[in-house]
């Protein structure tokens with residue numbers, strides 16, 4: 110009975126009444142010795158008093174606990190607070206609660222394109238993809254062609270997120286994601302070029318925080334590409350630790366358009382800035398200071414002054430007319446939009462990112478004066494840059510890299526399946542070898558998983574959410590999954606993908622993987638610090654409230670949050686135990702036999718995760734920040750639960766096609782196995798070994814029950830890649846594809862389809878060779894002659910067979926170059942800027 114009550118989470122009052130009823134029963138039945146009865150009544154009465162008389166509880170229990178919590182709480186800096194408060198909580202909050210309410214996810218509408226968005230994908234996006242020659246772009250031009258730039262601007266690719274009233278396309282996040290994904294399957298360079306202005310950048314910031322004048326001026330120009338934006342946060346000394354930017358703006362009077370106005374005198378050094386070499390307007394993040402109190406008191410009151418400039422951060426700034434070194438009057442991170450032609454702005458030099466040719470470069474400014482009107486949002490937003498960036502990041506990071514990564518997975522699934530069917534060794538298509546099958550299964554399995562996560566998360570953005578934690582999960586996991594997928598894709602293609610040239614459709618994506626891993630939150634940091642670090646406070650149902658009320662000394666608020674929290678922990682222990690023993694059999698499912706066990710697994714592990722997360726927080730408190738390995742593994746647990754949930758959501762949204770089940774099963778096995786690995790690593794290294802062991806035994810009472818996808822499942826998954834089908838089409842939906850024999854990917858698909866069409870002819874020819882009727886060690890023409898002479902094939906069949914063989918021969922070909930051609934594309938990368946100042950930022 111106790112376990113049942115705990116399982117359903119009765120309140121403190123409920124517990125008091127329950128125990129009192131038991132004691133009354135025992136007393137009336139006279140079953141126990143009176144002394145024993147009295148001894149048992151004492152704690153029950155104490156519990157009753159505390160549970161049923163709140164003023165007493167608050168005085169005797171809540172206040173001392175609150176003071177103790179306050180003492181151990183690490184103070185939150187304004188920057189940390191803004192990062193934590195940015196964004197919203199979605200399904201991550203349900204998982205953190207340990208008792209996910211599936212209705213909240215499953216009842217969300219499925220992501221859908223409007224007819225206009227679909228027409229854009231079928232029209233301009235398709236056309237753009239056809240214009241893109243990735244070899245030419247990356248190897249010879251080191252840029253998009255002028256026609257491509259013009260096409261991108263004319264068709265408003267830079268204005269996908271800008272509302273129509275400003276001349277933009279006003280697309281949904283899902284449509285934006287589909288566009289980026291499709292372009293990236295053709296050219297990463299073009300994908301990034303289109304992605305950046307629509308991601309964390311001036312447009313997003315202006316739409317949410319810009320003044321009316323700024324919106325009216327810039328948004329229409331950004332939408333049509335009249336203005337090309339970049340956004341500069343990163344510098345030589347502030348990469349991952351972006352809050353430590355040493356770039357400063359000091360409030361002072363200066364000349365602007367012939368008038369003396371209040372503004373900032375700026376100095377900055379930035380690097381790695383995408384689109385900076387071609388940008389006409391620069392979004393700049395800097396730290397604002399007002400040492401002479403020139404801003405009005407109201408503006409200063411809005412800002413915060415807890416910015417700390419790290420030691421040495423100012424070394425680069427030699428003394429100049431403006432006191433850049435002083436940290437007096439710190440106002441916080443501030444974002445401004447600065448026209449490229451502003452005096453003192455230095456821009457144009459290029460970095461050359463590995464494997465891609467999108468515009469990227471350093472930029473710096475010396476003694477640049479800007480009026481206050483250049484600050485995004487005007488003077489009210491001075492010092493609010495960090496909050497603005499964090500909010501924008503929650504949206505942009507959900508879309509850009511996750512979509513690009515999914516596109517890479519779809520390209521890999523499409524081409525690897527086709528190639529593995531076309532390429533034969535030992536007289537058999539390589540996709541039929543078990544070893545190759547083992548490498549191919551994760552390509553399809555991870556692609557389906559990436560796509561599910563992308564769809565669910567972009568849908569959340571469309572529903573008005575700013576998914577801070579989910580966007581970090583997507584950024585990290587989709588790019589890591591892409592890394593794994595592309596590694597397997599290279600292995601299956603082997604020499605065909607190693608040799609550079611216009612026929613190679615894989616190598617350039619493979620080479621750019623480190624870019625995706627590094628940008629928008631480098632992956633090690635994202636996993637170690639951000640996913641759980643943010644999730645713990647953002648998603649935990651009570652923690653933030655407890656911190657806030659304890660800091661404010663609000664006893665009533667703390668009392669409510671703290672005891673609800675304790676109550677939940679009792680419930681979690683009961684659930685972890687019951688689910689562990691029953692495999693989650695009592696928990697909620699969607700009553701669909703094929704997937705019900707997956708819901709149970711997620712329910713079971715969510716309770717286990719919530720419990721171990723809570724114990725970690727209780728045991729380590731603020732110290733958890735420094736326990737990055739523990740934090741990373743807790744983040745893994747949360748991530749795999751989320752990714753697995755998106756599989757189920759997507760499967761439901763797709764109408765539960767039975768043929769897609771192998772992909773769902775593969776993804777679930779992958780997620781649950783990795784959850785188990787992370788959980789064992791957490792409990793095995795837990796600061797309290799006894800506690801770690803106990804929780805592990807509750808959640809995994811029968812040991813490691815979760816298994817990797819097995820051989821039979823891998824076989825079913827790979828079979829889906831080796832034949833055209835509706836499932837294969839769904840798997841690669843949104844990829845740029847054609848069947849043209851003169852196209853890099855089209856020629857493999859072309860050969861694949863012809864090979865499948867001539868399956869029967871191939872069989873006949875193979876049998877004839879085996880029977881010694883014809884000789885296979887001859888040219889194709891001679892072979893055809895033999896099969897006709899020996900009546901192995903009719904002329905029509907022979908023609909089909911010939912076409913398929915020729916297409917296959919073409920599909921496996923790689924490029925070669927003569928010395929003069931190598932010179933043309935091999936040497937022009939030498940940096941010419943190294944002798945110039947600041948070229949080595």
Ligand SMILES: Cc1cc2nc3c(=O)[nH]c(=O)nc-3n(C[C@H](O)[C@H](O)[C@H](O)COP(=O)(O)OP(=O)(O)OC[C@H]3O[C@@H](n4cnc5c(N)ncnc54)[C@H](O)[C@@H]3O)c2cc1C
Pocket residue numbers: 339340341342343347348349350380381382383384462469624627628629630631632633634635637638737
């Ligand atoms: C091609 C490209 C395009 C870019 N575009 C832009 C742009 O448009 N605008 C812009 O502002 N920036 C841009 N960036 C910058 C990008 O955001 C940074 O590169 C990124 O933040 C990482 O900084 P870093 O390279 O200096 O690595 P570092 O900060 O030096 O990190 C090195 C390694 O240490 C890890 N690490 C650091 N701190 C921790 C920690 N506390 N715990 C665990 N691991 C940690 C990181 O994960 C990383 O693996 C771009 C970068 C590249 C390469």
